[in-house]
Amino acid sequence: MLTFNVMRNLIFLTTLLVLGLIGHAQQQTYKRIKFLNTTENISLLKAAAVASEEIFASDDSLQLETNVTTANQLRLSGLNFRILIDDLADYYENRNANSTFNRPRNPAATSGLTPVPNGFQLGGMGGYCTYNQMLMHLDTMRARFPQLITAREPISSITTHNGNLIYYAKISDNPEINEDEPMVLFTGLTHAREPIGLQQMLFFMYHLLESYNSDPYIKALIDTTQIVFIPCMNPDGYLYNQQTNPGGGGMWRKNRLDLGNGNYGVDLNRNFGYMWGYDDEGSSPDPYSETYRGASAFSEPETQALQEFVNQRDFKICINYHSHGNLLIYPFGYKTLETNDSVTFHDFAYRISAFNGYSTGTPGELLYNTNGDINDWMYGESSEHPAIISLLPEVGNSYSDGFWPPTERIIPLCQENVPGNLRVLELAGWYAEAKDDCPMYLSRQEGYLNYLFVRQGLENNGTYTVGFSEAGGSVMEFGTPKTYINPVQYDTIRDSIWYRIVPNPEFPNQPVKLVLTVDDGYISRTDTIQKIIGAPLTAILNDDCSNMNNWTSPNWNTTTFYAHSPATSITDSPVGNYPSNTNRSIDLTNELIVDPNTNPFAMLSFWTRSYIQRGRDYVVVAASVDNGTTWQPLKGKHTHPGGMYQSIDTPVYDDFQDEWVQEEISLADFAQASRLLLRFTLRSDALINRDGFWFDDLKVFTRDNWAGTSEPDNQNKGGIIALWPNPATSIVNITTQVPEQVTGMLLVQNTLGQTILQKKMAKNGKTSLNLHTLPSGIYLVKLTDDSGLTISTKKLVIE
Numbered sequence: 001m002l003t004f005n006v007m008r009n010l011i012f013l014t015t016l017l018v019l020g021l022i023g024h025a026q027q028q029t030y031k032r033i034k035f036l037n038t039t040e041n042i043s044l045l046k047a048a049a050v051a052s053e054e055i056f057a058s059d060d061s062l063q064l065e066t067n068v069t070t071a072n073q074l075r076l077s078g079l080n081f082r083i084l085i086d087d088l089a090d091y092y093e094n095r096n097a098n099s100t101f102n103r104p105r106n107p108a109a110t111s112g113l114t115p116v117p118n119g120f121q122l123g124g125m126g127g128y129c130t131y132n133q134m135l136m137h138l139d140t141m142r143a144r145f146p147q148l149i150t151a152r153e154p155i156s157s158i159t160t161h162n163g164n165l166i167y168y169a170k171i172s173d174n175p176e177i178n179e180d181e182p183m184v185l186f187t188g189l190t191h192a193r194e195p196i197g198l199q200q201m202l203f204f205m206y207h208l209l210e211s212y213n214s215d216p217y218i219k220a221l222i223d224t225t226q227i228v229f230i231p232c233m234n235p236d237g238y239l240y241n242q243q244t245n246p247g248g249g250g251m252w253r254k255n256r257l258d259l260g261n262g263n264y265g266v267d268l269n270r271n272f273g274y275m276w277g278y279d280d281e282g283s284s285p286d287p288y289s290e291t292y293r294g295a296s297a298f299s300e301p302e303t304q305a306l307q308e309f310v311n312q313r314d315f316k317i318c319i320n321y322h323s324h325g326n327l328l329i330y331p332f333g334y335k336t337l338e339t340n341d342s343v344t345f346h347d348f349a350y351r352i353s354a355f356n357g358y359s360t361g362t363p364g365e366l367l368y369n370t371n372g373d374i375n376d377w378m379y380g381e382s383s384e385h386p387a388i389i390s391l392l393p394e395v396g397n398s399y400s401d402g403f404w405p406p407t408e409r410i411i412p413l414c415q416e417n418v419p420g421n422l423r424v425l426e427l428a429g430w431y432a433e434a435k436d437d438c439p440m441y442l443s444r445q446e447g448y449l450n451y452l453f454v455r456q457g458l459e460n461n462g463t464y465t466v467g468f469s470e471a472g473g474s475v476m477e478f479g480t481p482k483t484y485i486n487p488v489q490y491d492t493i494r495d496s497i498w499y500r501i502v503p504n505p506e507f508p509n510q511p512v513k514l515v516l517t518v519d520d521g522y523i524s525r526t527d528t529i530q531k532i533i534g535a536p537l538t539a540i541l542n543d544d545c546s547n548m549n550n551w552t553s554p555n556w557n558t559t560t561f562y563a564h565s566p567a568t569s570i571t572d573s574p575v576g577n578y579p580s581n582t583n584r585s586i587d588l589t590n591e592l593i594v595d596p597n598t599n600p601f602a603m604l605s606f607w608t609r610s611y612i613q614r615g616r617d618y619v620v621v622a623a624s625v626d627n628g629t630t631w632q633p634l635k636g637k638h639t640h641p642g643g644m645y646q647s648i649d650t651p652v653y654d655d656f657q658d659e660w661v662q663e664e665i666s667l668a669d670f671a672q673a674s675r676l677l678l679r680f681t682l683r684s685d686a687l688i689n690r691d692g693f694w695f696d697d698l699k700v701f702t703r704d705n706w707a708g709t710s711e712p713d714n715q716n717k718g719g720i721i722a723l724w725p726n727p728a729t730s731i732v733n734i735t736t737q738v739p740e741q742v743t744g745m746l747l748v749q750n751t752l753g754q755t756i757l758q759k760k761m762a763k764n765g766k767t768s769l770n771l772h773t774l775p776s777g778i779y780l781v782k783l784t785d786d787s788g789l790t791i792s793t794k795k796l797v798i799e
Contacts, residue, residue, distance in 0.1 A: 092249030126248025192237025197321030357615020
């Protein structure tokens, strides 16, 4: 027999459910609820076909934004939750109505972010454009840049249930012509309550158009790509939100199909044909559900129109903007299954999200699966069109942004997606990279510079040129650049280019900067790298990381869990994962004493591995010359510029590096320092925590100037300025400076003080010595005057 309390609760919940169903005849109330992150609770969500993209994690809990009907169904099924926000539409609208944010006067004031385009304006719906304002922007772009963008046109003659057309525009150097160029598609507002996709698209379009004549990189992208934009895939739903909530914040998601009894709508992103209705967890057969998939695949005019539009074109990549969650999602969604192009999806997602730090993966990897979505159809339905690399960004932080981010967040969210959008255009074409694969020190006068070349872009039949040059110097000569014709995507080519070091008496005061260039015929991509000519002779710090004797930190310590050389390394979190919102450093305890005469040739070397939340958490290695008052971040072979949620453009380490790799960092920027401190710092946000960062076998090398020193020069009579190269193999070039009245003599002596070679110094101060007959070893080169008095001595290494 049921107790009175149980019966009362059942009656109460049943009444709530009935009232919720009745509520479909009017605007529903949407709530934000919070509950424990357990397997049982996730099963309840899947059984209710709750949209996985609307669920986000917070600590050991999950949060969901959903309507009152779904919330009541979940409670009846056994989900215990707490209501955080009782009326989301009211919350969003009031938040933006009270905003005092204005468009910044100086659009380029924030370093590292895309300047706000002149044509971009916040809209009249809490900062978001109304439907008509969106159309006006497309018309304005056409009027201002008729040579770069088409007039807006319908994607199809098919109209929505309310009689609206869906519009697109194309940006290219010849927009009216269908050229033989890669074609990319951007879509937005498939779900009517996600207007940040529209705003960022308008922002990006203005950025492309306004930068064409001033930015060669943007010009090259537009000249070689056809870029298609559909800013609003769901005009009926968006206009409905505009009607019910003119200040923004409307929570309608689906289209406006009249299902009868006051119920409306199909979830357009569950209505696509590939694996439509695969199960009832990834989409719902219930017309009252937020994820109702429709009566059949492509039952809706919006998806039919897009199907017709896509099947008539050859799109390479499609980016479908949604919100929220800071995610970048790719196929397959209907089940946990790798695609035939999983390498491409993993790599593209990694590169597209490098700046904004979005978490990447399939729906099943990020939470649980969905079916009938646009990604799976774009890629999987190869019977209708060639497979399209389709990805779905979920823009915005789930905690503070939500479906209608605050007005002051619109521009930052637009800015954080511009670098990824630009990378999409590159990847649709001939994108390729070359990576330096040489040690920091070049110990021979003549040799080969090794590099790795990989083509990542989708376009075949490309011709690539890879070459080295010197940045602002004349110390080195290089062989002919290498050419690669139609390399296979993701095949790593290991190659090298010849170099020769040219004698230069001024060179010993500076290291050399090389530029590694990849040219695909349209865009040249460069990487500037530093090299030190010669071999490291002295390790002023040699730490095997077996203890903390050289280091000071309250939280970094040694660990035996991983080690490059037995049996320990140093890590930021010796036990478990690093915590949220942490800022933990490890400092070299004692300053390194460095001779300023040799410091231009100093190098930091260590082995490292890491497991860090990419794009969010990060490690910086820095140096200080003022005893820790200020710190300068160091760029290494394995760093990359920090993104939106890190320290922008600062060299950082993040990501998953499962194998030990050797890092080499030039310390040339501290050429005049006599004392040096080092620091490793890990910073994390409030989201995902990982295992951290390890380093091992750390060394700091210097060498004894370019030629080395043995005794002071005689300041009255000049001396040896340079030995070149050093170490040497067959010939050494010597530059001296002595008064005109002095006839200098050069002596080469072994370590026993015996003179092995001697030669009169040329009057122009430049002489070469043939070393073929001398065995490898260390020698002294002496410059003497007419009386035999030693003017100066330099150390020479023969290999």
